[in-house]
Amino acid sequence: MLLSCDVAIIGGAFSGAATALLLKRRNPALHVVIIEKSEAFDRKVGESTTEVSSCFLTRVLGLTNWLGHHQLAKQGLRMWFARSEDEKFDECAELGARFNSRMPGFQVDRSTLDEHVLSLAVAAGCELIRPAKVVKFDLGGAGSNLLELFENGESRQVLARWVVDASGRAAIIARKRGYMQAMPEHPVNSIWARFTGVADWDSIALREKFPKWANATVAARGWATNHLCGPGWWVWIIPLKGGDVSVGLVYDERLFNPPEGATIGARILAHCREHPIGREILADAKVIEGDERAFSQLTYRVTQVMCDGWACVGDAAGFIDPLYSPGLDFCAFTAQSVANAVGDACTGKSVDVRDYNRRFAFCFQSWFDCIYRDKYYYIGDAEIMAAALLMDVATYHLGPVKQVYSDPATMFGAFPFDGFAGRVAAKFIAFYNRRLVAIARKRIAAGTYGARNAKWRLLIPGFTHEPKQSGRLLFSGIRRWLWLEFKSLWLRGKSAATPAPPPVTVPESTG
Numbered sequence: 001m002l003l004s005c006d007v008a009i010i011g012g013a014f015s016g017a018a019t020a021l022l023l024k025r026r027n028p029a030l031h032v033v034i035i036e037k038s039e040a041f042d043r044k045v046g047e048s049t050t051e052v053s054s055c056f057l058t059r060v061l062g063l064t065n066w067l068g069h070h071q072l073a074k075q076g077l078r079m080w081f082a083r084s085e086d087e088k089f090d091e092c093a094e095l096g097a098r099f100n101s102r103m104p105g106f107q108v109d110r111s112t113l114d115e116h117v118l119s120l121a122v123a124a125g126c127e128l129i130r131p132a133k134v135v136k137f138d139l140g141g142a143g144s145n146l147l148e149l150f151e152n153g154e155s156r157q158v159l160a161r162w163v164v165d166a167s168g169r170a171a172i173i174a175r176k177r178g179y180m181q182a183m184p185e186h187p188v189n190s191i192w193a194r195f196t197g198v199a200d201w202d203s204i205a206l207r208e209k210f211p212k213w214a215n216a217t218v219a220a221r222g223w224a225t226n227h228l229c230g231p232g233w234w235v236w237i238i239p240l241k242g243g244d245v246s247v248g249l250v251y252d253e254r255l256f257n258p259p260e261g262a263t264i265g266a267r268i269l270a271h272c273r274e275h276p277i278g279r280e281i282l283a284d285a286k287v288i289e290g291d292e293r294a295f296s297q298l299t300y301r302v303t304q305v306m307c308d309g310w311a312c313v314g315d316a317a318g319f320i321d322p323l324y325s326p327g328l329d330f331c332a333f334t335a336q337s338v339a340n341a342v343g344d345a346c347t348g349k350s351v352d353v354r355d356y357n358r359r360f361a362f363c364f365q366s367w368f369d370c371i372y373r374d375k376y377y378y379i380g381d382a383e384i385m386a387a388a389l390l391m392d393v394a395t396y397h398l399g400p401v402k403q404v405y406s407d408p409a410t411m412f413g414a415f416p417f418d419g420f421a422g423r424v425a426a427k428f429i430a431f432y433n434r435r436l437v438a439i440a441r442k443r444i445a446a447g448t449y450g451a452r453n454a455k456w457r458l459l460i461p462g463f464t465h466e467p468k469q470s471g472r473l474l475f476s477g478i479r480r481w482l483w484l485e486f487k488s489l490w491l492r493g494k495s496a497a498t499p500a501p502p503p504v505t506v507p508e509s510t511g
């Protein structure tokens with residue numbers, strides 16, 4: 001049986017469903033078919049949104065009301081550091097906000113969010129084939145793309161003018177065409193699980209035990225994305241609607257390896273309980289059996305994300321690193337950009353595929369070089385991370401956040417780091433990141449790394465995309481960075497060499 005359509009989308013989770021919805025809104029006459037292999041979405045990672053992805057969710061997809069009723073409001077990001085396992089709970093260094101967030105943000109259960117966005121796409125007129133798996137394809141160019149799917153044990157064919165690959169890490173087009181590349185310069189892995197019985201950060205019990213700690217901020221700590229940080233690793237603790245808590249460890253295998261254990265949940269707990277904050281917060285935590293996963297080699301790039309007749313969105317176009325939660329930002333930028341390009345192509349307008357691939361590649365590489373390259377060398381040192389956090393978040397607000405809020409309807413069609421200002425910003429951010437790595441290496445060699453991981457807090461009044469506010473925080477970050485440079489002039493020790501990363505391929509999943 002052959003079905004003909006204008007656009008076939010492989011994968012109906014967040015990126016696929018959002019692209020379908022945007023295409024339909026832009027051109028209701030298009031016949032859009034979504035092919036999704038799962039019968040129902042499971043809870044996956046991608047639970048913490050940023051200012052950018054929240055702007056997309058609320059102002060582009062229009063989900064403010066739904067999110068308010070069905071997900072949790074996120075209260076920013078907090079980071080916790082300790083000098084040793086024996087640090088007192090209330091003396092661990094803390095980076096975070098003094099007040100609740102000024103901009104929208106959410107902690108989302110992806111099984112319900114993705115299902116909801118998909119239902120909106122179907123309500124807008126998209127045809128959903130589910131459960132059905134795309135098993136083969138022949139991409140012959142716009143108008144002659146043939147997909148073969150397996151549905152209810154039977155084979156079926158779809159002929160599409162355009163194909164959108166939204167298959168996540170399966171990235172079926174990039175893998176088949178040889179466009180997927182591992183990034184051995186960033187050997188980062190993750191294990192995660194969901195837990196019950198996680199302590200309430202804002203409880204009376206903790207307030208009575210640590211009154212000074214409790215009164216240090218008026219923000220709701222429990223509704224933040226809390227990170228435990230150490231040399232070469234970090235742990236996220238994310239609350240979900242209904243009370244379960246997502247906890248995951250991300251680590252750079254050049255610098256750290258998690259403890260062994262019978263299960264993923266046991267390994268996470270063993271690791272977290274070595275950190276004074278984790279020990280207290282996860283004291284009575286119990287893993288939800290079966291809700292445990294692992295991914296190795298998280299980072300990969302796709303060297304070509306669009307061609308005449310097909311395009312990739314979300315994780316099918318590459319993935320960098322979950323720190324600061326940029327995953328759904330990439331899904332948002334690529335969903336909107338691809339909906340624009342495919343919508344144009346289907347109405348006979350020309351699409352500059354070469355320019356699109358060039359701009360995407362520059363954005364991806366710059367984002368990696370600026371924020372993530374060798375970040376895990378300094379992620380465990382509170383003083384260095386304080387400078388980084390201020391500069392990273394301020395430049396993020398001055399750049400992508402300001403960009404998308406200036407006109408949400410159009411600005412998700414531009415990539416961060418586009419244009420001259422973007423190129424200058426990329427050089428500056430990548431430069432200070434390299435310098436912070438160099439300072440961390442000097443500290444490691446001198447034995448002073450993490451020496452000030454206790455007895456202070458950096459509590460920021462809050463981030464907004466107003467240039468005055470972000471500018472102030474940027475200068476405060478630069479001041480801290482220059483002070484670290486000055487102090488490191490006196491550090492002595494053998495410089496720590498980076499071991500060569502092992503060769504890697506990107507597994508689809510190792511859950």
Ligand SMILES: Cc1cc2nc3c(=O)[nH]c(=O)nc-3n(C[C@H](O)[C@H](O)[C@H](O)COP(=O)(O)OP(=O)(O)OC[C@H]3O[C@@H](n4cnc5c(N)ncnc54)[C@H](O)[C@@H]3O)c2cc1C
Binds near residue numbers: 010325
């Ligand atoms: C450890 C970790 C932590 C993360 N934390 C965050 C975070 O806090 N915040 C954030 O924003 N991002 C985070 N991310 C990133 C985020 O998870 C992804 O960017 C996001 O889920 C990608 O969504 P997607 O729709 O592109 O792909 P997916 O959600 O992977 O969906 C792909 C869909 O395609 C379907 N599919 C696959 N193959 C086929 C086929 N052959 N035929 C039909 N259907 C198919 C699948 O069933 C699936 O439904 C994290 C990532 C990792 C690895």
